[in-house]
Amino acid sequence: MPAAGVNEAGMKSLQIVSLPYSLNTPAAFQAIADLPAPVWLDSGRPLARGGRYDIISADPINTLELTADSEAPFAALDDLWCELSQADSDAQLPFCGGVIGYAGYELGMEGNFLPPDLRETPLPAGFFGLYTWALIVDHQLQASHLVFHPASSPVQVADLVARFTAVRWQTEPRAGRFRLLEPFTHELSGAAYQRRVARVLEYIQAGDIYQANFTQRFRAGYEGDLFQAYLALRSRVAGPFSAYLEIPDRGSILSLSPERFISADGAHVQTQPIKGTARRQTDPEKDAQVAAALQRSEKDRAENLMIVDLLRNDLGKCCQRGTVRVPNLFELATFANVHHLVSTITGELPESCTFADLLQASFPGGSITGAPKRRAMEIIRELESSPRGVYCGSIGYLSSCGRADTNIAIRTFSADARRLTCAAGGGIVADSVPAAEHRECLDKVGLLLSTLESLQ
Known part of the structure; x- marks a missing residue:
């Protein structure tokens, strides 16, 4: 087992242990699922395209739980991240120890000068753990490594190496039972949903906004193993920015997101909003026609462009002047059930701005609010019957090596x-x-x- 050393810059080195490369990441997660606060940032491979890394960890050395009225929540996130000293990094490793967790939609109120939404949600408004190790599965290089920050204890290192060495990579993950106690209830009837959309249209016609994202909730009682529910969902609608997280004594998050919020590699940052949707067709010829029609759709392109402009503005709040660019506009992305239009916006952060600062300036993502953002959020608060919670927030990591990646928590x-x-x-x-x-x-x-609903 490699021992930690010190590099020429005085930083302590990571311990890296190679493991067999395998697509059987569910079995890898189950190897540590009994530890506190297990997390799996899931690329969706081999079922989804676009994701490169799986990141699995557990047993954080500290945690941060946020409420909807927490002051400066992203500054608190930065404080948590700073508790772990920087370590030597590897160019192929996305995560070298750091923060993993989620920020719910309601944490964006303060940054947009809105009063807090204190209505009850199933989980805390935000939760982050400070993790000193991770299993990194790199599907591009087809390599798997256990990565230990110098803050990892020798006992923890030995235990985790033993756990993952014992994984039988060719076997199916252990099966548990899960079932719903009743079908999902819809928060709004079709008629009620349409009436509220009509009210949004009135606000647009009055000049209050150009666009607003309107949503509703679906709920059902359940019993059994939520990880089995996640695997069932993953088998049907895996996304490249998926995640499974357990929050101690509170609950779990099952996210099958296809959408990135913001990623960072040092000073370089990128966001990829999704706007424009068309339902997949079973007939390949019709499906191709639907996809082509989506790419030509003036409505969907306009919807996408509005959010691109909003996110250019959000990134411009922190990025160096003149660095915000749109290298890709209206690209077609295809998933199991729908086609989407995806655009890419990039920028460069100055040394004076941290990733947490950028989150504060940009949160929540413009693709799930509307434009102008603040007024759209006021209308969302007025017309939606319940708070969003984790949904339309963001799940991801911020590594001690200066890399970060976050999703938009849709399909969650x-x-x-x-x-x-x-x-x-x-x-x-x-x-x-x-x-x-x-x-x-x-x-x-x-x-x-x-x-x-089909699981028994």
Whole structure:
């Protein structure tokens, strides 16, 4: 087992232990699932395209739980990250010890000069752990490594090496039982959903906003193993920015997100909003026609462009002047149940701005608020019947080596001890049709709900 050393800059070196490369990441997660606060940032491989790394960890040395009225939540996140000293890093490692967790949608109120939303949510408004180790599975290089920050104790290192060495990579993960106690209930009827979309359209016509993202919740009681529910969802709708997290004594998060929020590699930052959706077709020829129509759709392109401009503005709050660029606009991305339009915005951070500062300036993501952001968030608060919680927030990591990656927590379930909650919706623009928006909402969530409703 490699021992930690000290490099020429005086930083302590990481301990890195090679393991067999395997796509059987569920079995790897189960090897540490009994430890406190286990997390799996899931690339979705081999079921989804676009993700490179799986990051699995557990047993943080410190945690941060946030409430909807926490002052300066992202400054508190930065303080937690700073508790772990920088260590020597490897160019191929995304995570070298650091913070993993989530920020719920309601943590964006303070940064947008809005009063806190104190309505109850199934899980805390935010939760982060400070993790000193991780299993990194690199699907591009087809390599797996256990990475230990110098803060890891020798006892922890020995235990984790033994756990992962004992994994039988060719066997299926252990199966548990999971079932819903009833079908999912819809927060709004079709007619009620359409009435509220019509109200959003009135605000657009009055000049208050250009776009707002309107959503609703779906809920069901459950019993059994939530990790089995996650694996069932993953088999149907895996996304490149998926995640499974357990929050001690509170519940779990099951996220199948296809959307990146913000990533960072040193000073270079990138965001990739999704706007524009079309339902997949079973016939390949019709499916290709639907995808082509989405790329040509003036409505969907306009919707996407509004959010690109909003995020250019958000990144510009922190990035160096003149560095914000849009290298890709309206790219087609295809997933199990839908096609999407995805754009990419990049920028360069100055030394005076941290990744947590950028999160504060940009949160929540513009693709799930609307534009202008503050007024859209006020209208969302007025018209949505319940707070969003984890949904439309962000899940991800901030490494001690200066890299970070976060998702937009869509296609995401929150679970407390008794109930599962998920949500769906869409961006409303001037030429939106309420009935079509309701269909799009159900298209986005239908496969998720039916997958869990079919489990026994």
